[in-house]
Amino acid sequence: MTDAPELLLAHHLKTLRLLTFLREHDKQARICAAEGVDHVRYLARLTELELIDRERRMVERRIKSAKFPAxxxxxxxxxxxxxxxxxxxVLELARCEWIERQxxxxxxxxSGIGKTHVALGLGLAACQKGLPVAFVTAAALVSERLPAGAGSIIWRNVIPGTA
Known part of the structure; x- marks a missing residue:
């Protein structure tokens, strides 16, 4: 015989996309019971775990979307x-206020002085702050934006990336 409330809870958590909650609720329930923690603190722990995991996944998605070479x-x-x-x-730039000011x-x-490393570090900092990033080298930007026979290019709001 199956546990209907457990199945229903699992269904609801999946539907609400509370995947960390689903994965951790039983373990946290046992820990909280052993520690004598009340239901509010139990729920607070679960929601905190969910929030931390969501933020981690969002940062991972932004990093993947940025297409960093490393x-x-x-x-x-x-x-x-x-x-x-x-x-x-450089550390001030990592606060990303320059991006918000456009x-x-x-x-x-x-070559070889660390421009790309600094650009990658600034891009990573922006991803961690919830900002979208697109890593593009200057060479790639020029070849992508320069139509045959064009004489000039205007670049605006280019997120960190150098050749």
Whole structure:
């Protein structure tokens, strides 16, 4: 014989797309019962787990959608290797307020100094803040936007990405 309330709960949670709730409710119920936690705290734990998991999945979707060639954070960037790079400015850019102000960031410099790593780090920071990101190298942008015989291009609101 099946447990009708359990099946009904599973059905409702699937319908509402509360997948973490569905996966964790029984485990959390046992933990809360052992700890003497009331039903409100039990529900609060489940909803917190659901929210954390949803945010994680949304960040993962934004990262996938950005089409980064690699996922790199600013935490792994060696600022000491490029002393001329203003670390505080880069960390300020990682707050992503420039995106909300609809400003652009352009990284210029010779090959191998970390422009792409910084761009990837800024893009990852934007994804984590809930902003949509499209990673495009300057070379790809030029070849995509420049029709044969065109003399000029205007770029607006390009999310981080350099050659």
């Amino acid at each position: 996922v790199k954070s600013l935490d792994s960037f060696d600022f000491k290797a490029i002393p001329s790079l203003n670390k505080m400015m 400003e652009n960031v352009i990284a210029l410099g010779p």
